[in-house]
Amino acid sequence: xxxxxxxxxxxxxxxxxxxxxxxxxxxxxxxxxxxxxxxxxxxxxxxxxxxxxxxxxxxxxxxxxxxxxxxxxxxxxxxxxxxxxxxxxxxxxxxxxxxxxxxxxxxxxxxxxxxxxxxxxxxxxxxxxxxxxxxxxxxxxxxxxxxxxxxxxxxxxxxxxxxxxxxxxxx
Numbered sequence: 001x002x003x004x005x006x007x008x009x010x011x012x013x014x015x016x017x018x019x020x021x022x023x024x025x026x027x028x029x030x031x032x033x034x035x036x037x038x039x040x041x042x043x044x045x046x047x048x049x050x051x052x053x054x055x056x057x058x059x060x061x062x063x064x065x066x067x068x069x070x071x072x073x074x075x076x077x078x079x080x081x082x083x084x085x086x087x088x089x090x091x092x093x094x095x096x097x098x099x100x101x102x103x104x105x106x107x108x109x110x111x112x113x114x115x116x117x118x119x120x121x122x123x124x125x126x127x128x129x130x131x132x133x134x135x136x137x138x139x140x141x142x143x144x145x146x147x148x149x150x151x152x153x154x155x156x157x158x159x160x161x162x163x164x165x166x167x168x169x170x171x
Contacts, residue, residue: 006108007107008133008134010107010133013103013137020147027089031154032047042087042150044087046143046147048084049084051096062106065114065132066129070119072119072122073122073127075123149170
């Protein structure tokens with residue numbers, strides 16, 4: 001299917017695993033488990049959250065968009081991160097990558113008109129599938145930025161010596 005006939009955001013959603021893999025290429029297990037503060041995510045926990053969101057949130061919602069007329073969606077639970085403590089980065093990433101590949105393959109076969117299917121979100125009101133794809137992409141990009149900042153702080157800030165003094169990282 002040509003890109004003009006596809007839903008928006010699919011190339012960016014497809015690229016996320018490769019971007020994450022590049023960010024994590026030099027991380028040890030200890031690096032992936034490092035948290036900058038007790039109330040902050042580690043790389044492993046971010047990956048576990050992405051994996052959970054991929055299957056239990058986004059794919060479920062896509063399926064409901066396609067099979068129901070005006071399905072109702074609850075807001076995401078911001079406190080769900082507690083279940084990701086002590087996650088294994090490699091396992092979480094592998095699961096995320098596999099789910100993402102399956103999801104993008106499915107989304108690529110949908111006609112562009114599927115993006116106009118509607119749902120009712122309890123906080124945002126009426127939304128379209130296309131709007132959710134843009135939010136999904138923003139979710140990815142936010143966590144890509146989060147992982148990049150964790151990698152900068154864990155692997156490169158101290159190693160940069162005095163050259164790193166001017167950086168104000170917020171991992």
